[in-house]
Amino acid sequence: QVRLVESGGGLVQPGGALRLSCVGSGQTFSDYRMGWFRQAPGKEREFVAAISQSGAHRLYADFAKGRFTISRDNAQSTVYLEVNSLKEEETGVYYCAASYSINFDVARNNDAYDSWGQGTQVAVSS
Numbered sequence: 001q002v003r004l005v006e007s008g009g010g011l012v013q014p015g016g017a018l019r020l021s022c023v024g025s026g027q028t029f030s031d032y033r034m035g036w037f038r039q040a041p042g043k044e045r046e047f048v049a050a051i052s053q054s055g056a057h058r059l060y061a062d063f064a065k066g067r068f069t070i071s072r073d074n075a076q077s078t079v080y081l082e083v084n085s086l087k088e089e090e091t092g093v094y095y096c097a098a099s100y101s102i103n104f105d106v107a108r109n110n111d112a113y114d115s116w117g118q119g120t121q122v123a124v125s126s
């Protein structure tokens with residue numbers, strides 16, 4: 001399994017932006033479909049975005065379309081999530097996840113991923 005470490009979270013005002021990063025190690029990063037999920041306090045973890053191994057295919061949750069952008073740099077073994085126009089209700093822990101599967105149809109599913117990072121905290125508050 002690939003080891004994942006997220007960074008880039010922090011405190012931001014409503015309407016603000018962050019760039020989250022997730023670095024993979026231990027395996028060939030370009031072999032893995034990558035996803036971002038988030039979990040707000042007291043709520044279940046939810047899908048945010050996913051990107052295929054080559055970066056050719058991207059998928060977003062409805063709330064993320066137009067505001068969030070997922071990208072990857074396989075040479076740097078890193079996947080990014082740019083988040084814009086943040087809202088207070090988007091406070092939570094943001095996780096990246098990796099899957100060795102090429103099946104992109106299941107990319108929204110929590111259980112379709114083999115490895116998870118420890119998460120990075122995003123706090124949106126004035």
